[in-house]
Amino acid sequence: MIYLGIFNRKQKKVDNKFSIIPSHIAIIMDGNGRWAKKRGLPRTLGHKAGVEAIREIVKECSKIGIEYLTFYAFSTENWKRPQDEVNGLMKLLVQYLKGEFKELDRNNVVINYIGNISKLPEICQEELIKAKNLTKNNTGLTLNLALNYGGRDEIVYSFKNILKAYDQGEFSIEELNEEMISNNLYTKGIPDPELMIRTSGEERLSNFLIWQLAYSEFYFTDVLWPDFKKDDLYLALKTFERRDRRFGGLK
Ligand code: FPP
Secondary structure, eight states: OEEOGGGOOSOOOOOTTOSEEOSEEEEEOOOHHHHHHHTTOOHHHHHHHHHHHHHHHHHHHHHHTOSEEEEEEEETTGGGSOHHHHHHHHHHHHHHHHHHHHHHHHTTOEEEEESOGGGSOHHHHHHHHHHHHHHTTOOSOEEEEEEEEOHHHHHHHHHHHHHHHHHTTOSOGGGOOHHHHHTTSTTTTSOOOSEEEEOTTOOOOTTSSTTTTTTOEEEEOSSOGGGOOHHHHHHHHHHHHHOOOOTTSOO
16 A cells, blocks of 8 residues: 555655555456447457556556556456457457557556466467566556466466475475465565456456455446546545555554
């Protein structure tokens, strides 16, 4: 959590609209299909409109001084969708990385991904790795794209890493702790999200960051993802500002 204004603890490029902002926002961008259906358009055009919303929200979060922004772009379950839709999403990802790279880099954005990207088409992997390498020294917002990501899959991944170290005799069972599990997740080194936003009226986690969201504030809105604009983000941040976060303790 970053305190601003008179509580300013960090030098941040911020406008003083909020007294407090989350350092990490995680977003489930839901409702692209319904947005398209309402307009008699194919689902892929809903996703295309969803990318426009990503552009606007990345820009705003960067401006406000958010440090990490994680988008649930493609889940381990999304492979069950029709092949055309999956191909369309992969194409949009490549177009986004190619088309938006210069602007993101100019805005000092670090491009990162979480999830098992080895199952994505090669062109996606190449563009992701290239974007990550070229922006790794930037110091602004970290844009984290969750791709072929599943929270349960991530916990298995963490355990596999931990058990390899256990096999090498690096620690005893008694020493296993929460920090070790966190440090072996895809999100290693990234603070847990303080705010999770899900659009389109659905109120569930759908296997998104299930370990990391243990103490996050949840914000659900009926707005469909392609319609989620700057004002909707501000509303979510204003709501967050009013939340009383106790982490199981007392104020
Ligand atoms: C959920 O809406 C959305 C997704 C599963 C995909 C989100 C991906 C993008 C917006 C583009 C990815 C590209 C980049 C640049 C990261 P839904 O299709 O489940 O909507 P519905 O519930 O209304 O059918």
